[in-house]
Amino acid sequence: VCMVGWSRKQRAMVLALAVGGLGLVFLVAPRIINSVTGMFVGAEEDPSVTSRTDSYGVAWFFVDRNPFFGRGLGTFLPKYRIFDNQYLQMMVSVGIIGVLLFAAFIIATFIQLSRVYRACEDPKTRDLVVALIGAAAAGFAGLAFFDAFAFPMTMGTIFLVLGLASAVTRLNALSPSAKVPPDRTEAK
Numbered sequence: 001v002c003m004v005g006w007s008r009k010q011r012a013m014v015l016a017l018a019v020g021g022l023g024l025v026f027l028v029a030p031r032i033i034n035s036v037t038g039m040f041v042g043a044e045e046d047p048s049v050t051s052r053t054d055s056y057g058v059a060w061f062f063v064d065r066n067p068f069f070g071r072g073l074g075t076f077l078p079k080y081r082i083f084d085n086q087y088l089q090m091m092v093s094v095g096i097i098g099v100l101l102f103a104a105f106i107i108a109t110f111i112q113l114s115r116v117y118r119a120c121e122d123p124k125t126r127d128l129v130v131a132l133i134g135a136a137a138a139g140f141a142g143l144a145f146f147d148a149f150a151f152p153m154t155m156g157t158i159f160l161v162l163g164l165a166s167a168v169t170r171l172n173a174l175s176p177s178a179k180v181p182p183d184r185t186e187a188k
Contacts, residue, residue: 001138089147120172
């Protein structure tokens, strides 16, 4: 994600480092490919994986009973069933309306950060904005792979990134060099 905001020179340098680093890893640990592929081959027989995929039916049972507003925030705890998908957990807890509002929150975050990126002329601030976009993208993508809000450190980090995004948006709006977006200009 961060590569989008980098110069060609930065992209080439990071790509060269990544290729060199992967080459070094394969040289030091040649069986790493077998280890990585072993995590995915035969997953349908892994009891850890099947317990998580079996939870989808349970989740949809609860969503079917309360589709719009869910069971209520905090009423479906991990001790009942682990979904390993925060979005699915939210669907059970806060329903379709809650998930759509959370999705709107996610979209608004990326829209605001992209506006700041386009309006800002300071390269350091632009790098910060790109890093925040990457951190937010990683955080929101990670919610699909585990019940993130059951872990205070994860939830705190995601909301810290969102707070930093809000702060950089606000500071950029207060900056005298900030450009006024075209939709906010007044007709003279």
